[in-house]
Amino acid sequence: MRRILSIALALPAIALAPACTQETQNKIGRSFQNWTGANGVLEIYAGEKLVRRFVEIDKLTTASATQGGGDRPYRFGYGVLDQNLNGIKDGNERKVYFEISDYATNYVFYGDPGS
Numbered sequence: 001m002r003r004i005l006s007i008a009l010a011l012p013a014i015a016l017a018p019a020c021t022q023e024t025q026n027k028i029g030r031s032f033q034n035w036t037g038a039n040g041v042l043e044i045y046a047g048e049k050l051v052r053r054f055v056e057i058d059k060l061t062t063a064s065a066t067q068g069g070g071d072r073p074y075r076f077g078y079g080v081l082d083q084n085l086n087g088i089k090d091g092n093e094r095k096v097y098f099e100i101s102d103y104a105t106n107y108v109f110y111g112d113p114g115s
Contacts (some may be wrong), residue, residue: 041087042079042098045106054079054098055089060109073102 029101057079063072067093076099080089100107 011071039112041110041112042077043108043112044100045108047106050085052083053082053087054096055082055087055112056080056095057109075101075102076100 038069040057042052042054042057042060044052055079057077060077062075064070065072076097078095078097080093081096081098082089084090085095
């Protein structure tokens, strides 16, 4: 049922997409990705060394300003903190909230290659 609903909501946007600018099309694409989820992986680096990994992330969201326009300079989400950096959720690892700075954090976010 959820899949049918998501398809029904996506069809009007797909029909209107050619009339939109590239930037608007990208925003629409990101909103669908955020809505449907990505089962993503976030890796945080200190120099060349991997220091944190979060797995099973549904979405990585850019914070919006509460007053005025624009975005805030950080992203946030929920994911399983992969404490031993093995790339999978182990029994003792739990879902946590996290924030990362757009300016000071070296990170890579990608869809789970095992999905």
